[in-house]
Amino acid sequence: METHCVGPARRDDEAGRPKRGRGARSLAWLLVLLVPFFGGVGAFKTSAADAWDEVSRAGILRYANDAEGGAPYIFHPPGSPDQLTGFEVDLAAAIAGRLGLKPAFVQNNWDVILPALNQGGSFDVVIAGIEWTPENRAKVALSRPYFAFGQQLVVRADATGLDSLDALRGKRVGVLSATASFRMLEKHGGIDARVYQDNVNYFRDLESGRLDAVLTDTPIARVNLAGNDKLRRAGPPFAPGFYAVAVRPGETALLARIDGAIDALLKDGTLEKIYRKYDLWDDGQAALTAWKPGGETTAEKHSALKEWGTYLPILLRASVTTIWVTCSGMALAVVLGLGLAIVRLYGPAPARWAAIAYIEVFRGTPLLLQIYFIYFGLAQQLGVRLSAGFAAVIALGLNYAATEAENYRAGIEGVPKGQLEASLALGMKRRLALRRILLPQALRISLPSVTNDFIAMFKDSSIVSVIALVELTKEYQIRAIDTGDYVGLGLMTAGIYFAMSYTASLGARALERKLGHDRR
Amino acid sequence: MIAVEGLRKRFGDRTVLDGIDHRQERGQSVVLIGPSGCGKTTFLRCLNQLETPDAGRITIADVTIEAGGRVDRERQRQLRLRAGMVFQQFHLFPHLTALGNVMEAPVRVLGRPRDAVEAQALGLLEQVGLSQHAGHRPGQLSGGQQQRVAIARALAMEPAVLLLDEPTSALDPELREEVRDVLRRLADEGSTMLTVTHDMQLARDIADTVLFFHAGTIVESGPPEQLFGDPVHERTREFLRSVRD
Ligand SMILES: Nc1ncnc2c1ncn2[C@@H]1O[C@H](COP(=O)(O)OP(=O)(O)OP(=O)(O)O)[C@@H](O)[C@H]1O
Ligand SMILES: [Mg+2]
Numbered sequence: 073m074e075t076h077c078v079g080p081a082r083r084d085d086e087a088g089r090p091k092r093g094r095g096a097r098s099l100a101w102l103l104v105l106l107v108p109f110f111g112g113v114g115a116f117k118t119s120a121a122d123a124w125d126e127v128s129r130a131g132i133l134r135y136a137n138d139a140e141g142g143a144p145y146i147f148h149p150p151g152s153p154d155q156l157t158g159f160e161v162d163l164a165a166a167i168a169g170r171l172g173l174k175p176a177f178v179q180n181n182w183d184v185i186l187p188a189l190n191q192g193g194s195f196d197v198v199i200a201g202i203e204w205t206p207e208n209r210a211k212v213a214l215s216r217p218y219f220a221f222g223q224q225l226v227v228r229a230d231a232t233g234l235d236s237l238d239a240l241r242g243k244r245v246g247v248l249s250a251t252a253s254f255r256m257l258e259k260h261g262g263i264d265a266r267v268y269q270d271n272v273n274y275f276r277d278l279e280s281g282r283l284d285a286v287l288t289d290t291p292i293a294r295v296n297l298a299g300n301d302k303l304r305r306a307g308p309p310f311a312p313g314f315y316a317v318a319v320r321p322g323e324t325a326l327l328a329r330i331d332g333a334i335d336a337l338l339k340d341g342t343l344e345k346i347y348r349k350y351d352l353w354d355d356g357q358a359a360l361t362a363w364k365p366g367g368e369t370t371a372e373k374h375s376a377l378k379e380w381g382t383y384l385p386i387l388l389r390a391s392v393t394t395i396w397v398t399c400s401g402m403a404l405a406v407v408l409g410l411g412l413a414i415v416r417l418y419g420p421a422p423a424r425w426a427a428i429a430y431i432e433v434f435r436g437t438p439l440l441l442q443i444y445f446i447y448f449g450l451a452q453q454l455g456v457r458l459s460a461g462f463a464a465v466i467a468l469g470l471n472y473a474a475t476e477a478e479n480y481r482a483g484i485e486g487v488p489k490g491q492l493e494a495s496l497a498l499g500m501k502r503r504l505a506l507r508r509i510l511l512p513q514a515l516r517i518s519l520p521s522v523t524n525d526f527i528a529m530f531k532d533s534s535i536v537s538v539i540a541l542v543e544l545t546k547e548y549q550i551r552a553i554d555t556g557d558y559v560g561l562g563l564m565t566a567g568i569y570f571a572m573s574y575t576a577s578l579g580a581r582a583l584e585r586k587l588g589h590d591r592r
Numbered sequence: 593m594i595a596v597e598g599l600r601k602r603f604g605d606r607t608v609l610d611g612i613d614h615r616q617e618r619g620q621s622v623v624l625i626g627p628s629g630c631g632k633t634t635f636l637r638c639l640n641q642l643e644t645p646d647a648g649r650i651t652i653a654d655v656t657i658e659a660g661g662r663v664d665r666e667r668q669r670q671l672r673l674r675a676g677m678v679f680q681q682f683h684l685f686p687h688l689t690a691l692g693n694v695m696e697a698p699v700r701v702l703g704r705p706r707d708a709v710e711a712q713a714l715g716l717l718e719q720v721g722l723s724q725h726a727g728h729r730p731g732q733l734s735g736g737q738q739q740r741v742a743i744a745r746a747l748a749m750e751p752a753v754l755l756l757d758e759p760t761s762a763l764d765p766e767l768r769e770e771v772r773d774v775l776r777r778l779a780d781e782g783s784t785m786l787t788v789t790h791d792m793q794l795a796r797d798i799a800d801t802v803l804f805f806h807a808g809t810i811v812e813s814g815p816p817e818q819l820f821g822d823p824v825h826e827r828t829r830e831f832l833r834s835v836r837d
Contacts, residue, residue, distance in 0.1 A: 488683075490679060490681055490683035491683060491685065493642050493679075493683065494677075494679065494683035494684075494685070496642065496669075496672060497640055497642065497672055497675075497676075497677035497746075498672070498696070498697035498701060498745070498746075498749060499669055499672050499673040499697060499701045499702075499749065500697065500700065500701055501665075501669065504700055504701070508696065508700060509685055509696075512687045513685075513686065513687055516687070587687075
């Protein structure tokens with residue numbers, strides 16, 4: 073009896089609270105949940121005030137680089153895949169040593185390494201071939217240069233007449249994302265620039281004929297051409313530039329120490345020793361000694377929203393790639409998935425097993441892995457050289473076919489049993505019943521799931537940027553890194569994605585309405 | 593026209609058909625009655641091979657299938673072509689119009705020319721009183737209309753016999769009469785029909801012979817006046833009492 077009383081009494085108590093009190097309470101909860109998040113951000117901000125104090129107290133110099141960057145910067149030496157070496161690894165150790173610190177490597181994706189630095193927290197400096205350019209100086213504070221490089225064109229050994237940018241008009245030229253080389257190609261215009269995320273794969277694609285040339289920094293060219301008789305330098309290096317260490321803006325104490333350390337390493341020959349070890353020392357390095365501080369920064373801040381007339385068309389052009397990759401990929405997935413579903417349900421035993429294996433393998437492994445496999449793996453092992461766009465469509469199509477097959481299977485199994493029986497009773501063979509009676513109904517049942525997958529593929533298609541296909545997300549990334557306007561460009565990009573997927577779902581709904589057969 | 597000898601069917605260790613013998617001449621309309629779960633549907637489904645019997649021999653028109661041994665799909669199909677089936681739940685094809693439902697099999701299975709089939713199908717729809725609804729999907733039709741389309745669909749294949757499983761029992765009472773009407777006409781025209789039903793009105797109207805089915809065997813058979821008026825077996829009397837209440 074007592075328990076009966078307690079229950080309602082409590083409920084009354086709660087119901088007695090004014091409505092607003094409830095809202096305020098849940099808001100308070102939300103704030104409590106968010107505190108660690110904001111608190112965390114705040115902690116980064118305060119620590120950024122003077123990193124040198126913290127660095128010297130900890131005795132550790134945390135430097136960021138991207139181990140995917142490859143030789144000679146930072147790489148796993150052949151035969152010892154769990155070690156890291158490279159001239160920037162040695163340089164980081166030398167700088168840290170000069171300052172009485174221990175170096176600590178922090179892995180970060182190269183093309184977002186400067187924004188990551190500015191967000192603070194996990195590392196203090198970037199030593200990762202950051203170019204001493206006005207664009208970069210506008211984003212971060214840069215040390216005195218530690219390395220002098222130039223731009224180098226690389227072509228296949230048998231290529232002729234491709235030894236200048238002018239000669240490469242209309243040709244496919246591989247280039248690293250967010251680099252001086254990329255900006256140079258963009259400014260030059262008329263060249264089909266293919267953007268890569270790392271320093272290795274464009275040479276593979278050049279060898280295999282997917283590219284006509286690569287524009288890269290001299291040290292990358294030097295290392296990758298050593299002992300490679302399929303490729304050669306085309307023309308002399310040009311557009312000299314420097315690499316420098318990046319620190320967060322305003323951290324003058326830390327920056328001054330790094331400057332001093334590099335100066336000292338240059339004077340006492342340590343730099344020369346390191347660079348000679350990697351066969352990188354050349355006459356160009358004299359520019360390091362001659363270097364004088366100064367030069368202007370591009371202080372101009374871009375706002376993509378204000379300059380939408382420039383950036384919207386760029387993003388829209390990239391969205392065309394997203395659209396055709398997605399539509400073709402989905403077309404492949406739909407057709408292949410249907411075949412798989414039918415074989416899985418009705419095929420003879422071995423074929424059925426094969427279909428099940430296919431579905432499980434493609435659903436159970438990452439799309440990214442499959443893309444690499446199809447694009448690089450097939451070229452390497454079988455000499456099948458798919459273009460990036462084609463490989464992207466194949467990879468998305470093969471991957472999604474597994475999901476679609478399961479959608480169709482659910483659809484076919486969702487058709488009432490009486491439909492097959494009625495068909496058989498009319499003297500139809502199973503194949504005819506499947507084609508004329510079961511599938512048309514199954515497809516209607518599967519349609520909503522297929523639509524969902526179609527919309528999901530619009531988003532998943534961004535993954536194909538790893539094989540140098542600039543679709544919408546990649547274009548966003550490139551422009552955001554260039555301008556620093558992650559928010560404005562992000563809003564535009566999100567708007568375009570939304571427009572695409574909303575159109576797709578409107579179309580699908582119209583299709584569902586048209587095919588709907590149970591309505592009066 | 594139909595000859596069944598020693599038909600047996602088991603589901604697991606439950607014997608549903610326990611040695612059925614049945615002969616039916618051309619033009620005869622036979623109605624099967626009996627309590628729920630006694631195996632009537634299973635019997636019809638065995639006749640057109642939607643279930644595989646465990647023993648016995650089935651002949652419809654010129655096709656004979658003997659139980660046991662390998663399933664011969666083509667022979668099953670030949671048998672089905674001679675036995676039109678009308679289901680309790682209609683099982684119309686929801687993505688096709690009424691006309692499409694009727695035309696589908698003659699065009700796709702028999703390979704007859706579309707125009708000829710269309711003319712015949714429209715004729716059949718008219719016979720069942722649905723010429724107005726030829727272009728409607730099943731979802732737009734009432735239950736009685738759907739069942740009449742299903743009958744037209746079966747007739748379009750010009751089967752030797754028509755098997756009907758409770759053709760009126762999924763229908764509201766006021767819709768039953770329109771289906772009974774069609775079936776009366778078919779029986780009068782001399783179609784060979786085997787109808788399972790709990791609708792005693794329908795049984796009286798269309799049967800030349802009524803079979804009383806119980807626990808997987810045929811307990812009693814006779815013309816409707818005799819079986820309904822003066823049944824021989826106690827079980828039959830019990831059953832008829834229960835359906836009258
Ligand atoms: N596929 C099946 N598997 C197992 N048991 C089945 C199957 N089909 C029917 N049965 C069983 O066989 C028996 C006969 O079923 P059947 O549908 O033939 O009866 P019925 O006479 O048509 O009954 P009703 O008048 O209710 O339609 C029932 O006990 C039923 O549960
Ligand atoms: Mg039944």
